[in-house]
Amino acid sequence: MSKGALSEQVCREIDHWVAKFPKGRQRSAVISALQAVQHENQGFLTQDLMDAVAEHLDLPPIQVYEVATFYSMFETDPVGRHCISVCTNISCMLCGSTEIVAYLEKKLDVKLGESTEDGKFYLKQEEECLAACCGAPMMMVNHDYHENLTPQKIDEILEELD
Amino acid sequence: MSDKTVTIEINGMPVDATAGQMLIEVTDREDAYVPRFCYHKKLSVAANCRMCLVEVENAPKPLPACATPVMEGMKVFTHSNAAIEAQKATMEFLLINHPLDCPICDQGGECELQDLAMGFGRNVSRYTERKRVVKDKNLGSLVSTDMTRCIHCTRCVRFGQEVAGIQELGTTGRSEDMEIGTYIERSVDHELSGNIIDLCPVGALNDKPYRYSARAWEMLAKPLVSPHDCAGSNLFGHVLRGRLKRIVPRDNESINETWIADRDRFSYEGIYADDRLTAPMLKVKGDWLEVSWSRAISEARDVLRTSVGDDGNRLGVLVSPSSTVEEMYLLNRITRHIGSNNIDHRLRMRDFRDQDADPVWPALGMPIAALEELDGVLIVGSNLRREVPIVAHRIRKAAIQGASVGFVNPSAYEYHFPCAAYVEAPVQLLSQSLASVLVAAIEMDGGKASEAVRLGIDIAGINESHRAAAQVLLGKKQALLLLGQITLRHPRFADVRAIAAALCEVTGAKLGYLPEGANAAGGALSGVLPHRGPGGQVARTVGLNASEMLTDPRQAYLLYGLEPEHDFSNATLVTQALTAADTVVCFSSYMTDALLEYADVLLPIATFAETAGTFINVEGVWQSFDAAAKVLGNAREGWRVLRVLGNELDLPACEYRTTADICDALAAELGNQDLDTSYKGRFKPTLEEADIDILALDVPMYAIDAIVRRGSALQETAAARESKSI
Ligand code: SF4
Ligand code: FES
Ligand code: FES
Numbered sequence: 001m002s003k004g005a006l007s008e009q010v011c012r013e014i015d016h017w018v019a020k021f022p023k024g025r026q027r028s029a030v031i032s033a034l035q036a037v038q039h040e041n042q043g044f045l046t047q048d049l050m051d052a053v054a055e056h057l058d059l060p061p062i063q064v065y066e067v068a069t070f071y072s073m074f075e076t077d078p079v080g081r082h083c084i085s086v087c088t089n090i091s092c093m094l095c096g097s098t099e100i101v102a103y104l105e106k107k108l109d110v111k112l113g114e115s116t117e118d119g120k121f122y123l124k125q126e127e128e129c130l131a132a133c134c135g136a137p138m139m140m141v142n143h144d145y146h147e148n149l150t151p152q153k154i155d156e157i158l159e160e161l162d
Numbered sequence: 163m164s165d166k167t168v169t170i171e172i173n174g175m176p177v178d179a180t181a182g183q184m185l186i187e188v189t190d191r192e193d194a195y196v197p198r199f200c201y202h203k204k205l206s207v208a209a210n211c212r213m214c215l216v217e218v219e220n221a222p223k224p225l226p227a228c229a230t231p232v233m234e235g236m237k238v239f240t241h242s243n244a245a246i247e248a249q250k251a252t253m254e255f256l257l258i259n260h261p262l263d264c265p266i267c268d269q270g271g272e273c274e275l276q277d278l279a280m281g282f283g284r285n286v287s288r289y290t291e292r293k294r295v296v297k298d299k300n301l302g303s304l305v306s307t308d309m310t311r312c313i314h315c316t317r318c319v320r321f322g323q324e325v326a327g328i329q330e331l332g333t334t335g336r337s338e339d340m341e342i343g344t345y346i347e348r349s350v351d352h353e354l355s356g357n358i359i360d361l362c363p364v365g366a367l368n369d370k371p372y373r374y375s376a377r378a379w380e381m382l383a384k385p386l387v388s389p390h391d392c393a394g395s396n397l398f399g400h401v402l403r404g405r406l407k408r409i410v411p412r413d414n415e416s417i418n419e420t421w422i423a424d425r426d427r428f429s430y431e432g433i434y435a436d437d438r439l440t441a442p443m444l445k446v447k448g449d450w451l452e453v454s455w456s457r458a459i460s461e462a463r464d465v466l467r468t469s470v471g472d473d474g475n476r477l478g479v480l481v482s483p484s485s486t487v488e489e490m491y492l493l494n495r496i497t498r499h500i501g502s503n504n505i506d507h508r509l510r511m512r513d514f515r516d517q518d519a520d521p522v523w524p525a526l527g528m529p530i531a532a533l534e535e536l537d538g539v540l541i542v543g544s545n546l547r548r549e550v551p552i553v554a555h556r557i558r559k560a561a562i563q564g565a566s567v568g569f570v571n572p573s574a575y576e577y578h579f580p581c582a583a584y585v586e587a588p589v590q591l592l593s594q595s596l597a598s599v600l601v602a603a604i605e606m607d608g609g610k611a612s613e614a615v616r617l618g619i620d621i622a623g624i625n626e627s628h629r630a631a632a633q634v635l636l637g638k639k640q641a642l643l644l645l646g647q648i649t650l651r652h653p654r655f656a657d658v659r660a661i662a663a664a665l666c667e668v669t670g671a672k673l674g675y676l677p678e679g680a681n682a683a684g685g686a687l688s689g690v691l692p693h694r695g696p697g698g699q700v701a702r703t704v705g706l707n708a709s710e711m712l713t714d715p716r717q718a719y720l721l722y723g724l725e726p727e728h729d730f731s732n733a734t735l736v737t738q739a740l741t742a743a744d745t746v747v748c749f750s751s752y753m754t755d756a757l758l759e760y761a762d763v764l765l766p767i768a769t770f771a772e773t774a775g776t777f778i779n780v781e782g783v784w785q786s787f788d789a790a791a792k793v794l795g796n797a798r799e800g801w802r803v804l805r806v807l808g809n810e811l812d813l814p815a816c817e818y819r820t821t822a823d824i825c826d827a828l829a830a831e832l833g834n835q836d837l838d839t840s841y842k843g844r845f846k847p848t849l850e851e852a853d854i855d856i857l858a859l860d861v862p863m864y865a866i867d868a869i870v871r872r873g874s875a876l877q878e879t880a881a882a883r884e885s886k887s888i
Contacts, residue, residue, distance in 0.1 A: 062329055062330065062344060062345060065332060065346075069345070070333075070334070072336075
């Protein structure tokens, strides 16, 4: 894949991160690079994009695939435009996240980890505590936190999105 | 790491250790067994399997021996209850997802997991849940995968990063979903990649061609030496009822460490190729007949005698550079006895003008292990990784430790280490390019070089790359200028070498060679040369070299271990010469259409694994081995056939009973060898352009000799397919 797959903007952002690490340690910038690339590509990565990152950072492609598949914040398959992550870790679970997930699954007619057919929503499987236990149950929608969820509140939040 | 010595106690025994050393190195040295999966002495410490947990006094919990540096006064217990309990617990976890399919696993019987499960496992599993299943990966024709068996030790991943220098395998996914693989389907292509088979402690990565063909405990391990390149890697051949089933490395720190090239591991398939010649054959009135050995040999004697008559010069003897010392020495004796000096093993060389200045044997000029200590290496005309992978590996190690490594090459072959200089030297202009480096070096050295060293060369157009290449050698404590096979096969080799020697004089570097074949050193030392007898004695009459024997065809030829149309610089010429000859006697392991066409007698000989013999490697080490496998069919060990032929030809003192007898005879002739292999010639180079194409000079890695060409798994690799498509 040619470098061409990365926009100039993204390349600049990657180089900004590379500059923060000692010379020859550009591998450390893989996470930030992938974040920038994923952000620009509607929330998911493709093999071409990962290869382009590898080439830009002069790394064997597998080292980029490793990072992309390890972190749950990276998607290596196409997903819906709006990413909904419901926290299911201990505090949220005790405060009813199971019902929240069930409600969302029913409302969107998808299972956890799937996207709606129209490509609008992606109901992400979250792995870890999202660090807002005091407002449990909570979810993150496109990086915004929403706490003390109820079905009604969820309806309102989703309504707002286009 | 400091060199401070500390005293620690292992199981109550006080022992000395170097501060900062990992505990497992000390327990290994003291023979206090600590189980392990991820630790490997040649790889970095990952400490991810936790199998090596040991008890350390005052530590709150067991510590991994592979990642715990020793400290003064440390008290370690490798077999205490706490240690054993921790090891058992780890083992139980490791087995949770392991399929326990040992009965159908090739690793069974030589599996580290199986062994440790015997020692540290429970005999009944407490785990009743479902086990995970991992899809197998297709890594190409050499390595088979059963990824469900993987225990994620990451040895294979670290091998790619640290030894091969290119990471092909990685860990994708996390926790339960973690897998070892390439993510997108692709093969592992590095020329040392087969070593991950040995590194994998379980049956996840295995030898693909060998798959399901034998059990580890049924086979005998017989020591062998690699027949494909001048490093002389040490091998074990695993033999079942006389048949070679597979090849694995035999540790030798001073040569191949624990690695071998894929070529050494997988070429054995060629031994059992369909076109093996298994019976002596004779051409009688145009028809081929299988005959007895005695008839074949006496016929060989007769045809040689008739066609040579009393003029030995009518005979040409062409010998594979991978023949054993014993075979070569006998061939040398027989040829001279017949009265011919036309004998040579330098089949792909083109330029013999300066052969009198050749060293006694084409030498590296230093031990292979010492390559790591160099601080400057300039490689001239070599596709190094493909020519001698083990040497390339040592040079990579030197480069990583900070040595400057540069190339003067027709193409920027891929090297996975920092390259300090690259002079792009089109093959036609190899001598000019190197001369430019010489001029740059003289200039940078302050221009004090003598007239003789200047060689009368005057070149304009010196650029940065030439200066960088000169810099690789200048002012270094230990530098080497290495002439690779592209240079050795070059039509202007003499010019290139004379310039290289001058460059060595200016910079103080040593001059080394990487000749082809497993035994070019043996060929030179045993007198398989037209201008020299054993040990470099100057021949009274200089015979014809490999190339002249073809341009000036002989009436009779004796071919030893060759496929002429593949093993010479000029296939057309060799075919013409052999077709026109009266008599062609072939010692060969294979029966090819071409041989049937022009040969008169075919004598089937054993391959490298079926004969006893000796190879002398590029650093001059004599390595003898016994026959590992049974010779196929009615073929015979070459040295035995030659001895009988010698007897038939009334060669005096040819009563050798073992290969050792022959080696002794040669050693007696050699006496005390002058091991100085530096260049002392006075050849005056000219900078003429050579009329040659790189494809003619760079013989592909898996086309180098008859056995490799028949290794079917090797022929399916990306490297082989790529070279065939050109
Ligand atoms: S495949 Fe083998 S060597 Fe590689 S991580 Fe798995 S067990 Fe270790
Ligand atoms: S458990 Fe949900 S935010 Fe911490
Ligand atoms: S051998 Fe020490 S953790 Fe694996």
